[in-house]
Each structure stands twice: as C-alpha cells, then as structure tokens.
Amino acid sequence: MTATEVTAAGKRAAREEFAPEARPGRVRSQVLGALSLAAGLVAWQLAYDLFIQRSLFISSPTKIVATFWRLLKEGELYPHIWASGAEFAYGYVLSVVVGIPLGFFMATNRKINHYLDPWVAALYATPRIALAPLVVIWFGIGLFSKSLIVFLGAVFYIILNTYTGIRGVRENLIEVVKAFGGSRIQVFFKVMVPDAIPAIITGMRLAVGRGIIGVVVAEWFGATAGLGYMVYYYSQVFQPSEVLVGIGLLTAIGYVSFYLLERLQQWISPWYQIQIERELGGTHE
Amino acid sequence: MTPRLQVRGLRKWFYSQRSERRLQVFDEITLEVLPSEFLTIVGPSGCGKTTLLRVLDGLIPYEEGEILLDGHSVVKPGADKGFVFQDSSLLPWRTVMDNVILGLELQRIPRRDARQRALQHIELVGLKGFEDHYPYELSGGMQQRVNLARALVVDPAILLMDEPFASLDAQTREIMQAELLKLWAQDRKTVLFVTHQIEEAIFLADRVAVLTARPSRVREVVEIKLPRPRRLEMKRTPEFLDHADHIWRMIQEEVYRTMARTGHDRD
Numbered sequence: 089m090t091a092t093e094v095t096a097a098g099k100r101a102a103r104e105e106f107a108p109e110a111r112p113g114r115v116r117s118q119v120l121g122a123l124s125l126a127a128g129l130v131a132w133q134l135a136y137d138l139f140i141q142r143s144l145f146i147s148s149p150t151k152i153v154a155t156f157w158r159l160l161k162e163g164e165l166y167p168h169i170w171a172s173g174a175e176f177a178y179g180y181v182l183s184v185v186v187g188i189p190l191g192f193f194m195a196t197n198r199k200i201n202h203y204l205d206p207w208v209a210a211l212y213a214t215p216r217i218a219l220a221p222l223v224v225i226w227f228g229i230g231l232f233s234k235s236l237i238v239f240l241g242a243v244f245y246i247i248l249n250t251y252t253g254i255r256g257v258r259e260n261l262i263e264v265v266k267a268f269g270g271s272r273i274q275v276f277f278k279v280m281v282p283d284a285i286p287a288i289i290t291g292m293r294l295a296v297g298r299g300i301i302g303v304v305v306a307e308w309f310g311a312t313a314g315l316g317y318m319v320y321y322y323s324q325v326f327q328p329s330e331v332l333v334g335i336g337l338l339t340a341i342g343y344v345s346f347y348l349l350e351r352l353q354q355w356i357s358p359w360y361q362i363q364i365e366r367e368l369g370g371t372h373e
Numbered sequence: 374m375t376p377r378l379q380v381r382g383l384r385k386w387f388y389s390q391r392s393e394r395r396l397q398v399f400d401e402i403t404l405e406v407l408p409s410e411f412l413t414i415v416g417p418s419g420c421g422k423t424t425l426l427r428v429l430d431g432l433i434p435y436e437e438g439e440i441l442l443d444g445h446s447v448v449k450p451g452a453d454k455g456f457v458f459q460d461s462s463l464l465p466w467r468t469v470m471d472n473v474i475l476g477l478e479l480q481r482i483p484r485r486d487a488r489q490r491a492l493q494h495i496e497l498v499g500l501k502g503f504e505d506h507y508p509y510e511l512s513g514g515m516q517q518r519v520n521l522a523r524a525l526v527v528d529p530a531i532l533l534m535d536e537p538f539a540s541l542d543a544q545t546r547e548i549m550q551a552e553l554l555k556l557w558a559q560d561r562k563t564v565l566f567v568t569h570q571i572e573e574a575i576f577l578a579d580r581v582a583v584l585t586a587r588p589s590r591v592r593e594v595v596e597i598k599l600p601r602p603r604r605l606e607m608k609r610t611p612e613f614l615d616h617a618d619h620i621w622r623m624i625q626e627e628v629y630r631t632m633a634r635t636g637h638d639r640d
C-alpha cells in the first residue's frame with residue numbers, strides 16, 4: 089500500500105518538476121475575464137436604470153433574470169427547451185453519425201473522394217441556412233425538417249475536419265507501427281484513430297454553433313414551440329426581456345455542448361493539449 | 374563465424390507515380406554484419422542510408438538481391454528486428470510506458486509480462502519514474518532513450534538505428550553515444566547504425582561501412598581497432614583522427630562526384 093503511494097507521489101513530483109505548468113498565469117487570465125464580463129454587465133445595468141428605465145426594445149440584466157425565473161416557475165420554458173433540444177440533438181447526432189464515416193472514406197478512398205468532393209465543396213460554399221424555407225416546404229414544420237436543417241448546418245464541419253484529421257495522420261508514425269510488425273488494422277486503431285481524433289472533435293465543436301443557428305432559423309419558418317420560436321414570438325410583441333431569455337438559453341445550450349466536447353477532447357486526448365502547449369511554447373522550458 | 378545479417382547484390386529503384394522516371398538508389402549493396410558486431414554506415418547525404426534500413430527491416434520492397442537474417446530471407450517487418458528512428462517518432466498519445474510496450478502489444482504478449490519487460494527497459498535507459506509522462510513532456514535526449522528502449526524491449530536479433538542522435542545538441546549527443554556503448558556492452562546485440570557524423574561512426578563502431586553517392590555501393594569497410602570500452606577522450610587520439618581523415622576524404626570525393634554529375638544531367 090504505502091509503497092505504491094510513495095511511487096505515485098514520486099511520479100507526480102517528478103512530473104510537476106519536469107513540466108511546471110503556467111497555473112498562476114491561467115488563473116489570473118480567468119479572473120481578468122470574469123472581471124471584464126462583470127464590469128460590462130454593471131455598465132449595462134447602470135445605463136438602463138439611469139437613462140432608459142422602461143423600453144419596448146431593450147432590457148436590463150436584472151430584468152432578464154427576473155423574467156427567466158418567472159417563465160421557469162410558470163413552466164413556460166420547458167416545452168421550448170424540450171422542443172429545441174430535441175431538434176438539435178437529432179440533427180447533431182445525425183451529422184456526427186453521417187459526417188465522420190463520410191469524411192473518413194473521402195480521406196482514405198480516392199474514388200469515393202472523386203465522386204463526393206464536388207458535392208461537399210459546393211454544398212459547403214452554399215449558404216445552407218437559406219435552404220431552410222425549401223426544406224420546410226418539402227417536409228413540413230415537424231421535428232424531421234427542423235433536425236434536417238440542423239444537420240445541414242452542422243455536418244460539413246464534421247466531414248471536413250474528419251477528412252483533414254485523417255489526411256494529417258503522421259506518415260512516420262504509421263511507419264513506426266509497421267516497423268514493429270503492426271497489421272493494417274493495428275495501424276488503423278493505434279495510429280490513425282488517435283492521431284485524427286483531436287481534429288474530429290474540433291469539427292464537432294465547430295458544428296455545435298452551426299447546429300444552433302439551424303435550430304433558430306428552422307423555428308422561424310413555422311413552429312409552435314422552441315427557443316427560436318420564443319425569440320421570434322416575443323420580439324413581435326415587443327417584450328425584449330423574454331427575447332433575451334430565449335437567446336441566453338440558446339447560448340447556454342451551445343456553451344454547455346462546446347464545453348462538454350472540450351472535456352471529451354481532454355479526456356480522450358490528454359496528450360493533445362501538452363503537444364499544443366509545447367509547440368506554442370517553443371524552446372523555453 | 375556465420376554472419377547475422379547478409380546483404381548480397383541489393384539493388385533498388387524508386388518509381389515515381391507521375392512520370393515514367395525511376396530513381397536508382399542502390400547500384401549493388403553487399404554487406405555482412407557479424408553477430409554482436411556494431412557496424413556503422415556513413416555516406417553522402419541522400420545516398421540511401423535511410424532507404425537501406427527500411428529495406429532491411431522489410432518495410433519497403435527491393436528489386437534484386439538477397440537479404441538474410443540468421444539465414445532466413447527478410448520479407449516483412451517483425452520483432453526479430455528493432456528499429457530506432459530519428460527524432461519525434463514516439464506516439465504522442467502514449468505515455469513512455471505505453472510507447473515502450475508497443476512492440477510487445479503488437480505481438481499480443483499479455484499485458485502483465487509486457488509491462489514488466491517494458492519497466493526493465495525503461496530503467497535500463499535511465500528513465501525510471503517517467504513511465505507516465507507523455508513524449509512532449511520530455512527533452513530530446515529523453516525521447517531518444519524511450520525510442521531505444523522501445524526497440525530493445527522486443528529483444529531483436531538486430532538493432533537498426535537511423536541517425537538516432539541527429540537532432541540532439543552536441544553535448545547530449547556525446548553522452549548518448551557513451552551510454553549506448555555501455556548498454557551495448559551488456560549483451561552485445563548486433564547493431565547497424567546509420568549516421569551523418571563521421572566521428573560518431575568511428576567512436577561507436579567495430580567497422581564503418583562507407584557508401585558511395587547514389588546509386589550507391591559500399592565503397593569501403595573500415596575496421597576500427599580502438600580498444601573497448603571506448604572513452605570520449607579517444608576521439609582525440611592519432612589513430613582515431615587518421616580514421617576520421619580517411620573516411621572524410623572518401624565522402625568528399627563522393628560529394629564532388631555527385632555535384633559534377635548533376636551538373637551534366639541538367640538537360
């Protein structure tokens with residue numbers, strides 16, 4: 089027992105001594121960031137209380153929070169969150185399930201790439217959000233067409249990042265595994281997958297924002313519930329607090345997804361952060 | 374003594390995909406490495422040293438000739454050969470332990486035994502306590518120790534080393550040379566070591582093979598009779614410097630020959 093504890097502690101000590109982290113700097117930048125945000129909110133509140141007080145066009149932080157609590161207690165928010173959450177989840181998961189294999193096959197199979205590349209390039213360049221009204225005409229205003237709009241917004245980031253990730257797999261590392269007698273399958277699981285995963289997760293993170301825009305726009309073209317619908321509805325009746333609550337919640341969904349994916353990346357590829365820091369940090373150790 | 378590695382009449386071309394052109398790398402390589410011998414290979418830049426090691430490991434094909442390891446033809450990579458690559462060949466997503474274990478894992482050796490053996494070799498190269506570090510947390514010298522341990526752990530019949538110290542600073546490099554020899558003295562594995570540095574080649578070797586410019590042949594094999602254990606001071610003895618001078622002249626000649634030839638080839 090004690091022996092293992094001792095070695096574990098020793099290792100930790102060795103590691104910290106060898107790779108001293110820039111903790112103080114990181115904490116300081118977080119504190120500064122929080123202060124900046126707080127100052128902005130206070131300024132907004134003061135400006136509202138001093139110069140505006142009542143408005144059909146703008147609200148204040150305290151009012152938004154109060155509105156949020158009221159809507160939450162009255163139970164009005166849940167259906168909206170639920171509807172948007174479902175649209176987002178279906179569309180996003182679909183784009184991951186479709187995007188990763190597509191990107192992978194495009195990167196590894198020249199023929200597939202020949203056929204698919206023009207489509208991906210053309211659709212990527214299209215402002216796909218402008219297809220939303222068409223999708224609604226074709227498939228109605230149900231969950232399916234909204235998820236499809238989310239999917240269209242998100243999937244290309246995942247395809248392209250998977251493609252770049254697989255293409256960027258380091259040839260010399262593949263050779264290492266081959267040199268030690270690794271089979272093709274072993275090369276795939278022991279080099280290609282781990283080397284490409286950071287890029288793929290980065291693609292998934294970029295796709296979150298696009299997916300959320302998809303949710304909002306899809307709901308503008310006909311919906312009876314959802315955060316995008318809520319934003320649209322309350323802006324039509326000049327209730328800015330409710331509008332901003334909706335936007336805030338959309339932001340929160342995006343932020344939480346983004347954050348969870350970052351944690352996922354750190355959990356699956358803890359080495360990636362170290363590599364980036366080392367490469368950015370350059371020579372000073 | 375029957376040689377551990379026999380290379381006879383090896384010829385190789387690289388074929389370019391786009392054009393009809395092909396590049397001849399080896400004109401005719403014939404070389405023997407004896408059991409427990411430390412043979413180093415030097416030659417002008419681009420003459421095919423790395424290619425030779427890759428061919429000998431079975432990573433890439435060759436057109437003509439024969440390669441025998443302990444009498445058996447080399448057809449593919451495997452645990453009978455240990456490859457020590459130039460820098461940054463560690464898998465960055467694996468810790469030191471998991472990098473060293475790689476060769477055993479690929480052979481599907483039970484994890485417990487594999488860890489035990491890996492641990493021994495991590496200790497052997499002086500990295501005890503760093504098992505859980507990632508490569509990017511290590512200095513260049515430490516990374517190359519891991520690289521070495523990774524090749525040694527599979528207990529290969531021959532160790533193929535491709536300029537393993539090329540990216541290290543001069544001091545670390547000398548330390549690594551001395552340590553490599555100390556390690557080698559323990560079990561006298563057969564080693565084929567490629568380098569750019571003539572001094573390094575002589576210091577380490579029983580024999581130094583000098584390659585010609587491309588398409589390359591073995592121009593001369595120089596026997597190094599310096600006593601072992603070698604000490605860094607020997608690099609300044611007259612005998613050592615004579616060897617260095619002799620090899621340096623040969624490589625110079627080869628370099629000038631290439632320059633003259635590429636001058637003519639420009640058409």
Ligand SMILES: Nc1ncnc2c1ncn2[C@@H]1O[C@H](COP(=O)(O)OP(=O)(O)OP(=O)(O)O)[C@@H](O)[C@H]1O
Binds near residue numbers: 387396421422425
């Ligand atoms: N995969 C390849 N395809 C085509 N040509 C190649 C390939 N690998 C190497 N070559 C060519 O073969 C020749 C020998 O290359 P190699 O890397 O073996 O030389 P080297 O002696 O190791 O060089 P250096 O001293 O720079 O390490 C070079 O001209 C190189 O351009």
Ligand SMILES: [Mg+2]
Binds near residue numbers: 422423424
């Ligand atoms: Mg080379």
